[in-house]
Amino acid sequence: MNLKTDVCIVGAGPGGALLSYLLAKQGISVILLERHGEIAKEFRGEHLNEEGEAILKEYGLFDKVEQLGLLRMETLEYWEDGKLFKTIYPDPKVGHLGIHVPQSHLLQVILGEAKKYSHFTLMTNTRVVDLLKDDSSCFYGVRASHKGKEFTIESNLVIGADGRYSTVRKKAGIDVTVRKHGYDLLWARIPAPLNWEPSIKMALIDGMQLSLFTQAKGYIQIGWNIPENSFPELRKQPFTPFIDKLIKAFPQLKETVESHIQSWQDFVLLDVHSNFTDCWGKAGVVLIGDAVHTMTPTGAFGLNSAMKDAEEMAKLLSKEKIEELDFAVCATKRKKEVEKLQAIQIEKEQNFATQFVIYS
The missing domain is CATH 3.50.50.60 (FAD/NAD(P)-binding domain)
Structure with a gap:
C-alpha cells in the first residue's frame, strides 16, 4: 500500500x-x-493556561470542550502539617488558575x-x-x-x-x-471527597513537592516528587509510612487515600x-x-x-x-x-x- x-x-x-x-x-x-x-x-x-484557553477560543473549540466537561481551578493553596497557611486567588479578569480538561x-x-x-x-x-x-x-x-x-x-x-x-x-x-532536574514524579488518581473545591494544593514533604490537582468528573490527581532514580529502592521499603505522609499533609484525604492507594502499584512513575x-x-x-x-x-x-x-x-x-x-x-x-x-x-x-x- x-x-x-x-x-x-x-x-x-x-x-x-x-x-x-x-x-x-x-x-x-x-x-x-x-x-x-x-x-x-x-x-x-x-491543564490549560490562559494561552491554551485563548487558542481554543480563537478556533471555536473551547465551548465544545466545555460542553463535554472541564473544571476551572479556583484557588492555589499551600499546606503544612495538615493546615492551610496561604491561598492565592485568580485575577478576576482571568477567572481561574488553570483549567483541567x-x-x-x-x-x-x-x-x-x-x-x-x-x-x-x-x-x-x-x-x-x-x-x-x-x-x-x-x-x-x-x-x-x-x-x-x-x-x-x-x-x-x-x-x-x-x-x-x-x-x-x-x-x-x-x-x-x-x-535532568534531580527528581522523578509519582502520579496517582483518587476520587475527591464530597464538597472538594476545584483547587491546586501544595505541600512540602521531606523537602520535595507534593501537589494535588482537582480534576473534572470528581477526581484528584496526585503528583509527588521523589529524588531522581530513587523509586527502585523506595518500593522495597514498607508502603504504609510513605502514604502516611500524604495523609498527614492532607488529613481530609485519609478515607479516599486508604481506599484507593494500597500499594506501590497504585502509582505511575514519570521519568522527569x-x-x-x-x-x-x-x-x-x-x-x-x-x-x-x-x-x-x-x-x-x-x-x-x-x-x-x-x-x-x-x-x-x-x-x-x-x-x-x-x-x-x-x-x-x-x-x-x-x-x-x-x-x-x-x-x-x-x-x-x-x-x-x-x-x-
Whole structure:
C-alpha cells in the first residue's frame, strides 16, 4: 500500500491533532498517525493556561470542550502539617488558575472537527518505522506499520508531534540535549471527597513537592516528587509510612487515600526531564511540541506550548507553501518563548521550598 498526502503528522496528542485540524481547514490534505489504539492516554498534561484557553477560543473549540466537561481551578493553596497557611486567588479578569480538561474531551472535539474534512485521515495503531529520503537527503514521507503490515506514505512534509521520545526526531538524525532536574514524579488518581473545591494544593514533604490537582468528573490527581532514580529502592521499603505522609499533609484525604492507594502499584512513575534542540527540522521534516522541547510537569506548560507550536506552524503553511516552508521562522520565534518557559520551570522548582519559609 502506498498513500500520498500533502502533510503527514506523527502523533495524535493535542499538538498534532490541533495542527491536523488547522491544516485541513485550509484545504491541505493531512494523514495523522497515532501508534496507540486509544487516542487519549492517562497521565498526560491536561491543564490549560490562559494561552491554551485563548487558542481554543480563537478556533471555536473551547465551548465544545466545555460542553463535554472541564473544571476551572479556583484557588492555589499551600499546606503544612495538615493546615492551610496561604491561598492565592485568580485575577478576576482571568477567572481561574488553570483549567483541567480531560485529554479525551479535548481530542474528541479537535479530531471531531478535523473529521468533517474529507482530506483528513486518522490512522490509529500505526507506528512510524522509518522516514523516506531521496538522493538529495530530502525527506518525502514515512514508512509505517499497522498491525504488522508495512506501507509507505509519501508527503510534501512530515511533522513530528510524537512526544519526548520522538521517532521522527531520531530517524531524521536531529540531536537533542536532555536536562535532568534531580527528581522523578509519582502520579496517582483518587476520587475527591464530597464538597472538594476545584483547587491546586501544595505541600512540602521531606523537602520535595507534593501537589494535588482537582480534576473534572470528581477526581484528584496526585503528583509527588521523589529524588531522581530513587523509586527502585523506595518500593522495597514498607508502603504504609510513605502514604502516611500524604495523609498527614492532607488529613481530609485519609478515607479516599486508604481506599484507593494500597500499594506501590497504585502509582505511575514519570521519568522527569526536559529537553531542547537547536534544530527544529530538516528538509521535509519539522518537529513540534515535546518532540522538540520536552517540558517538565512544573507549571503545566507542555500542553499549551504544543498547541502554540501547532498554531504558529499552521499560520506559516498553505497548500502552495508546503515545500517551501522555512521552519526556521517558526523555530526562531517559538524557541525564545520556550527557552523562557523552561527557565521559569527551573526557577519554580528551585524556589518551591521558599513558599514554606514564612510558615516555618
